[in-house]
Amino acid sequence: MNKKSGNQTITFKEPVSILSCASVAGKKEGEGPLSKYFDKIMSDAEWGEETWEKTESKMQKTALSRAVEKAKVDLKDIDFLFAGDLLNQCTSSTFAFRGFGVPFLGVYGACSTMAETLGLASSMIDGGFAQKTAAVTSSHFCTAERQYRFPLEYGGQRPPTAQWTVTGSGAVVLGKSGGQGPFVTHFTAGKIVDAGISDANNMGAAMAPAAAETLVAHFKDTERTPDFYDLILTGDLGKIGKSIAIDLCGEQGFDLAPCYKDCGLMVFDLQKQDVHSGGSGCGCGAITLCGYVMDCFRAGKLKNVLFVGTGALLSPTSSMQGESIPCVAHAVALSANRE
Amino acid sequence: MNKKSGNQTITFKEPVSILSCASVAGKKEGEGPLSKYFDKIMSDAEWGEETWEKTESKMQKTALSRAVEKAKVDLKDIDFLFAGDLLNQCTSSTFAFRGFGVPFLGVYGACSTMAETLGLASSMIDGGFAQKTAAVTSSHFCTAERQYRFPLEYGGQRPPTAQWTVTGSGAVVLGKSGGQGPFVTHFTAGKIVDAGISDANNMGAAMAPAAAETLVAHFKDTERTPDFYDLILTGDLGKIGKSIAIDLCGEQGFDLAPCYKDCGLMVFDLQKQDVHSGGSGCGCGAITLCGYVMDCFRAGKLKNVLFVGTGALLSPTSSMQGESIPCVAHAVALSANRE
Numbered sequence: 001m002n003k004k005s006g007n008q009t010i011t012f013k014e015p016v017s018i019l020s021c022a023s024v025a026g027k028k029e030g031e032g033p034l035s036k037y038f039d040k041i042m043s044d045a046e047w048g049e050e051t052w053e054k055t056e057s058k059m060q061k062t063a064l065s066r067a068v069e070k071a072k073v074d075l076k077d078i079d080f081l082f083a084g085d086l087l088n089q090c091t092s093s094t095f096a097f098r099g100f101g102v103p104f105l106g107v108y109g110a111c112s113t114m115a116e117t118l119g120l121a122s123s124m125i126d127g128g129f130a131q132k133t134a135a136v137t138s139s140h141f142c143t144a145e146r147q148y149r150f151p152l153e154y155g156g157q158r159p160p161t162a163q164w165t166v167t168g169s170g171a172v173v174l175g176k177s178g179g180q181g182p183f184v185t186h187f188t189a190g191k192i193v194d195a196g197i198s199d200a201n202n203m204g205a206a207m208a209p210a211a212a213e214t215l216v217a218h219f220k221d222t223e224r225t226p227d228f229y230d231l232i233l234t235g236d237l238g239k240i241g242k243s244i245a246i247d248l249c250g251e252q253g254f255d256l257a258p259c260y261k262d263c264g265l266m267v268f269d270l271q272k273q274d275v276h277s278g279g280s281g282c283g284c285g286a287i288t289l290c291g292y293v294m295d296c297f298r299a300g301k302l303k304n305v306l307f308v309g310t311g312a313l314l315s316p317t318s319s320m321q322g323e324s325i326p327c328v329a330h331a332v333a334l335s336a337n338r339e
Numbered sequence: 340m341n342k343k344s345g346n347q348t349i350t351f352k353e354p355v356s357i358l359s360c361a362s363v364a365g366k367k368e369g370e371g372p373l374s375k376y377f378d379k380i381m382s383d384a385e386w387g388e389e390t391w392e393k394t395e396s397k398m399q400k401t402a403l404s405r406a407v408e409k410a411k412v413d414l415k416d417i418d419f420l421f422a423g424d425l426l427n428q429c430t431s432s433t434f435a436f437r438g439f440g441v442p443f444l445g446v447y448g449a450c451s452t453m454a455e456t457l458g459l460a461s462s463m464i465d466g467g468f469a470q471k472t473a474a475v476t477s478s479h480f481c482t483a484e485r486q487y488r489f490p491l492e493y494g495g496q497r498p499p500t501a502q503w504t505v506t507g508s509g510a511v512v513l514g515k516s517g518g519q520g521p522f523v524t525h526f527t528a529g530k531i532v533d534a535g536i537s538d539a540n541n542m543g544a545a546m547a548p549a550a551a552e553t554l555v556a557h558f559k560d561t562e563r564t565p566d567f568y569d570l571i572l573t574g575d576l577g578k579i580g581k582s583i584a585i586d587l588c589g590e591q592g593f594d595l596a597p598c599y600k601d602c603g604l605m606v607f608d609l610q611k612q613d614v615h616s617g618g619s620g621c622g623c624g625a626i627t628l629c630g631y632v633m634d635c636f637r638a639g640k641l642k643n644v645l646f647v648g649t650g651a652l653l654s655p656t657s658s659m660q661g662e663s664i665p666c667v668a669h670a671v672a673l674s675a676n677r678e
Contacts, residue, residue, distance in 0.1 A: 089449065090447045094665050104528070105446075110428065192433060313433035
């Protein structure tokens with residue numbers, strides 16, 4: 001057993017190799033601070049498609065195709081593809097991959113999807129079930145706005161706590177062997193935490209307790225302290241959620257502050273790009289991980305990273321029914337070295 | 340490696356033990372031919388809740404609680420819980436388990452979810468990552484109708500090809516050891532197949548090609564023929580889909596007919612219960628598997644069963660945009676004996 005009873009963390013017997021990553025970013029994201037790390041930057045929100053939903057599928061297709069190309073593997077070598085997104089019935093993913101001929105396992109973890117797919121795709125390799133797997137996710141500002149909030153044409157006002165859904169897709173190809181790394185060493189699966197927040201315009205505050213739960217579980221399970229990592233990276237807590245996560249982990253004796261960043265605060269310039277509390281969405285963590293983080297690993301600037309995908313598991317129906325927002329966070333530990 | 344390169348089928352090193360199953364069925368399902376196999380039959384569509392969405396969550400909670408009780412395990416012994424459903428953002432599952440304190444991995448496979456969760460939950464055990472896992476899913480006629488079709492009050496007419504979404508939830512508790520079985524021996528993950536059908540009232544026809552793809556892959560990968568099984572069971576192809584699946588498998592040299600049934604045709608009496616082409620939904624396969632099939636195994640009436648969850652990966656948005664329906668099917672092989 002490579003997970004102790006009662007723990008939430010899997011320690012992989014053999015760290016799983018990240019063979020390649022690719023990222024596709026929207027125009028606005030391409031004008032932000034992480035611009036130079038993306039594989040492709042879209043010219044506009046449509047990217048040649050008739051509907052934004054089709055655009056989002058094209059983003060996932062492009063990201064995986066590029067990752068497969070970079071890893072110099074064939075699609076037919078991918079044993080299992082894990083993918084998911086924010087759209088109702090996860091149609092960005094399912095429509096993207098209907099022509100790919102790869103065994104497909106759909107996942108729903110809201111904005112924690114990049115970590116969930118990475119964790120499951122790594123587990124299939126370390127479990128002895130696959131030589132190569134892939135993990136993909138995406139979000140698109142326009143598809144998310146019209147599904148979760150208002151038609152874009154309505155021009156709704158956003159409160160300062162609101163976040164801006166990132167238009168982006170990230171894909172990772174994983175392998176049992178080969179590649180220069182980095183490597184996935186651990187997967188901590190989160191529990192659902194509902195702190196009672198019901199304001200769908202303050203998702204950072206709703207998600208922070210779930211992030212803290214998973215972070216603390218990870219530290220306890222692995223007997224690591226935050227300073228083991230050069231970088232602890234949450235997916236999309238934004239300005240408010242980040243400060244709450246620091247407080248909640250601090251109360252339990254884990255000081256995140258020295259090495260902690262949030263993708264939602266990295267992908268946009270909050271002042272210049274008018275995104276209120278920061279970026280959000282499955283694509284936010286995905287393009288930061290598959291762009292910036294991978295580049296830093298390859299350049300030798302990072303040795304150990306803990307990536308924590310954070311998901312708010314609400315729906316417009318649950319919000320209209322007055323429900324609070326259950327959240328979940330999953331973590332994957334990445335290392336420059338096969339330990 | 341317990342999966343050959345290019346194959347879609349995992350052969351578990353050690354068959355994974357089904358410690359217990361539980362099923363919760365709606366009133367109409369409780370009046371159908373499988374009535375006596377269900378753990379609980381609901382008195383009405385609301386079951387004491389204010390909204391049908393809350394009812395559906397309560398069904399999942401009840402099914403898992405009952406399964407855990409039957410297996411004589413504690414919730415805290417469940418290492419990972421895999422769950423999903425048909426609702427936007429899978430809120431039946433996420434709201435059901437927010438108080439359970441179990442590491443939660445959300446899945447979206449439409450009506451293939453029972454097979455997908457069972458396959459992944461078994462993989463986590465055989466991969467050495469868990470001692471005990473659980474797999475849960477549900478559907479509810481009223482939540483599905485208003486989300487996918489029309490408000491119930493509208494009283495829309497249904498064409499003869501339409502199916503009736505089953506109100507039901509099934510839960511399975513799996514273990515590395517212990518229990519009398521049955522055992523999960525194989526997991527075949529399906530590819531997404533889009534045969535070009537765009538009629539959301541004819542999902543059986545849309546899903547049949549995906550079911551056939553997975554069935555044929557399973558037979559080729561395992562070098563088994565259909566007659567290895569006492570029972571091959573698809574989730575919810577209904578009358579039309581079933582006959583197409585027989586034809587498609589027949590064309591490839593696999594004669595399903597002698598041992599093949601579809602849960603959608605078992606759960607209701609098609610003549611008396613006015614359900615047109617049969618039952619459908621995640622709950623259809625789930626309650627048939629967790630009720631009838633498990634009972635037959637325990638009574639020694641079944642030795643080998645292939646359960647194939649069939650999912651139509653459409654959304655109302657994709658249908659309104661004129662898209663065809665991509666589908667996926669996943670299969671798990673069950674055996675009365677640890678082979």
